[in-house]
Amino acid sequence: MKNSTKYIPLLLGIAAAIGIFIGGKLNFTDNSDRIFSTNSKKDKLNRLIDYIDYEYVEDVNTDSIVDVTVNGILSNLDPHSVYIPKENAQKVRENMKGDFVGVGISFYTYRDTVTVIRSLKNGPSAKAGIKGGDRIITVNSDTIINKGLNNDALVNKIKGPIDSYVTLGVFRKSTNQFLNFKLKRSTIPLKSVDASYMLSQDLGYIKLNRFAESSYKEFITALRSLKSSGAQKLVLDLRDNPGGFVGIANEIVDEFLEEDKLILYTKNKKNNIEKSFATDKGIFENGHVYVLINENSASASEILAGALQDNDKGTIVGRRSYGKGLVQREMQLGDGSAVRLTVSKYYTPTGRSIQRAYEKGNTDYFDDYYNRRNSGELTDETKIEVADSLKFTTPKGKVVYGGGGIIPDVFVPIDKGMNNQTLEFIEKRGLTSNFVFELLEENREAFSNYTQKDFVLNYSVEDNIVKKFERFLQEKTQSNIVFVAYREEVKHYIKANIAEQLFGDEAYNKVLSKYDNMIEKVLLIENPPEIIEEQE
Known part of the structure; x- marks a missing residue:
């Protein structure tokens, strides 16, 4: 009798840990033959697996046992040494490479039918004329309606080798037509720059969502455009x-720092130190930079913020960052799976390690956000715990602290309206996006005359749409969710999601930036209110 389910690995923390690693391109000179040479510890594990394979009373999936063993070993090291199963490896590689091979559509499974949210700009689908609202009925003549396929299975049917072809059979509701589109699969970028635009006459804005291989190229293109x-x-x-990648963080920092300024250094267990310095290539060395961070800004984000802060460059605005100062290197395990193993620690130019303590275990470590919320740190900067023993001083005399994240120069408390826990839950679950898709399906033509600029400036969400959203949430969550105190905030999120589905990520950010207390703080620093002294 098969009884392998009890051996399925509990991949605790991997989803969070994979996103907050640094894939630094470090020298790793140990020969793999020497590292993995025969030893008694390896023989013991191999022998145990063989005994279970050949002698155990029941059939067992020993692959899952190996996964459990690997995860168990890594969980006793640190929170960021993680195992990547082979079934997840491709997605992780695409995420960090910054692109994938496909046809460039964002879709939603609506009433058991795969429906296009929008075609990605310059992708095969957009060039062929596939539109938001189109129903994908067949893939290479195979029907996919009512097949119960999950998103991964659907993506796998549509994806394929680069330059290969796939034919999508589509029903277009707006014209009541069945159409066939033969698409040539190509490289689709996973954008790192979500938004890039001017906030005022001389103040630009760039939102960067990761440090992937393609991130620097996207960033420098956006920065040059803003300068122009x-x-x-x-x-x-x-x-x-x-x-993401430490090397990409270094390249971006280099655009702000003068030649020979220290960006960071790393130290391994042999106390070998590698230092990274700025070059003479920076195109924004004379411009002031505000870096926005929060409790979820991690690793490469902290390298960038720490390098600028320690070199007295710019202003760090927001809340204390995540606190990850460990460097990982990915190593293949021979069967398509891999391990990301911590190989060194990094330090900011003043010598700070910003790694949080993890002695209490991984669960406590990854629950830090809730600990910070409960302690009051997210709303009151005096609640941020600092240690005098971890006090450092920048060249211009500013005091900075190590031991758990980058503490900003200008604190901005969390917005209790826009960051209400219920709204956070709804947005992260994709419920707002799903509701907006169904709202657009009712009458897409009503939005056809809007340009992005017109929509951002002039469109308003009416109260009856909020009522519809409440009914939608009650149906989807079986909870009686009614927005009273946060009605305006809900309208902002609905509008932002409509903007995203009509125009893309940048439109989403432009809508929300109007109600963003950190951006408001920067604008206030730039244009402080005049103080009028009362004359007697």
Whole structure:
């Protein structure tokens, strides 16, 4: 009798840990033959697996046992040494490479039918004329309606080798037509720059969501465009950015720092130190930069913020960052799976390690957000715990602290309206996006005459739409959710999601930036209110 389910690995923390690693391109000179040479510890594990394979009374999936063993070993090291099963490896590689091979559509399974939310700009689907609202009925003549396929299965049917072809049979509701589109699969970028635009006449804004292989190229393209539009100052938004490659962070920092300024250094267990310095290539060395961070800004985001702060460059605005100062290197395990193993620690230019303590275990470590919320730190900067023993001083005399994240120069409390826990839950679950899709399905033509600029400036969400949203949530969550105190905030999120589905990520960010207390703080710093002294 098969009884393998009890051996399925509990991949605790992997989803969070994979997003907040640093894939630093470090020298790793140990020969793999020497590292994995025969030893008694390896023989013991191999022998145990063989005994279970050949002698155990029941059939067992020993692959899952191996996964459990690997996870168990890594969980005793640190929170960021993680195992990547082979079934997840491709998705992780695409995420960090910054692109994938496909046809470029965002879709939603609506009433058992795969329906296009929008075609990604310049992708095969957009070029062929596939539109938001189109129903995908067949893939290469195979029907996919009512098949119960999950999103991964649907993506796998549509994806394929680069330059290969796939034919999508589509029903277009707006014209009551069945159409066939033969698409040539191509490389589709996973954008790192969510938004890039001017906040004022001389203040530009860039939101960066990760540090992937393609991120620097996207960033420098956006920065050059903003400079040509008159930007002399920049807001670099790294909120909720979980990190990525240390080398990419270095390249971006280099655009702000003068030649030979220290960016960071790393140290391994042999106390070998590697230092990274700025070069002479920076195109924004004379411009002021505001870096926005929050409690979810991690690893490479913290390298960038720490390098600028320790070099007395720019202004760090927001809340204390995540606190990850460990460097991982990915190592293949021979069967398509891999391990990301911590190989060194990194330090900011003043010598700070910003790694949080993890001695209490992984669960406590990853629950830090809730601990910070409960302690009051997210609303009151005096609740941020600092240790005098971890006090450092920048060249210009500013005091900074190590031991758990980057503490901003200018604190901005969490917005209790826009960051209400119920709204956070709804937005992260994709419920707002799903509701907006169904709202657009009722009458897409009503939005056909809007340009992005018109929509952002002039469209308003009416009260009856909020009522519809409440009924939608009650149906989907079986909870009686009624918005009273946060009605305006709900309208902002609905409008932002409509903007995203009609125009893309940048439109989403433009809508929300109007109600963003961190951006408001930067604008207030830039344009402080006049103080009029009362004359007697």
